Amino acid sequence: MLVNYPISAAQDNNWVHECIYETISFIFNSLNQAIAMPEWPDILPQRHRERLKSRTAVKTLLKKVEGISAQLTAEQREKSLLLINNQNDIAGLLVGTTDPLMIEPEIRPLTDCLKLVFLEGFRLLTKTGSRDAHYRAIYDSLTVKTCPFCGYETFEAPGQKREDEDHYLLKDKYITSAANLFNLVPMGGKCNKSYKLQQDLLFKNNIRRKALNPYGTIKAEISLINTTPITLLDDKPDWNITISPDIEETRTWNEIFSIEERLKETVLSPNYEAVLREVSDFLKSLDLDHNSTDAQVLAGLERFEQYKKNNPEQGLGYLKDKVVGMLKFHFESGDPLVVALVRSALPQTEAT
Ligand SMILES: [Zn+2]
Known part of the structure; x- marks a missing residue:
């Protein structure tokens, strides 16, 4: 790409992802230590509790995560957490210092549920206004208001019809990074729908490759x-x-x-x-x-x-x-x- 996006745009608005991530870690920890699980919304990290406590879909899904996690061993929960950490090391995956982990069949019931939680997190980005704040920060940072992937598609102003928010790493494959703003990049519709499509940036014909980090420094x-x-x-x-x-x-x-x-x-x-x-x-x-x-x-x-x-x-x-x-x-x-x-x-x- 021709211009990098500011890290702060992702960092400052990433609370939905952080909240889900911390809640899942909390659930795993409580199960590992056999501590009684608090009721909703006390299961959420305190600093985000107010903003998410009325969201029932994510509440139901996190309850399911809790139920499935309780059926797993501590090692299996540890494996699941490693997978989440791995898929959210976006910068490491793009630059090639981290290799994507495979999802092991033994944790599949949990990862199937995690996929739904993070997809719900992605929907919440729009509902909570995080997506718009993220876009505005990026739009404001651009000297020229065009798509930095091709250089010529015009970006609509914040408040107008939204530009595509591309899952840079595919959400169907890198399931737990679906709500992470470091994996979400505003992109012109042509670049997103006609060119990038469902291509995996990290692999071509099953061979590992590196890709530019939109929030990095190389352009x-x-x-x-x-x-x-x-x-x-x-x-x-x-x-x-x-x-x-x-x-x-x-x-x-x-x-x-x-x-x-x-x-x-x-x-x-x-x-x-x-x-x-x-x-x-x-x-x-x-x-x-x-x-x-x-x-x-x-x-x-x-x-x-x-x-x-x-x-x-x-x-x-x-x-x-x-x-x-x-x-x-x-x-x-x-x-x-x-x-x-x-x-x-x-x-x-x-x-x-
Ligand atoms: Zn473009």
């Missing part, structure tokens, strides 16, 4: 410098998109979201003519014309690139600074076709 940069802007056979660029850093995490992102293909076909090619027209207008506005020197034209291209970088467009125009940078690079290298292309955009004023 991708796009460069078009290796693009050939014009050839004798074709006046359209042969787009070459370089994604850096070139690591497994960014390669997974490119693969899952078809980034290169979408940028070429949807963002770059259809907007290329418009960029050329803008370059032409900008250079004219600097009073450059046919008689200007290459150095003057180059300085003009540099100014336009900088202008686009400082004032990034939202949506499909967001890579314009890169396109101009690419033209500038080839102009400066003296590529005769690019020099001719840029110069043809300058007015043919008579020399005085």
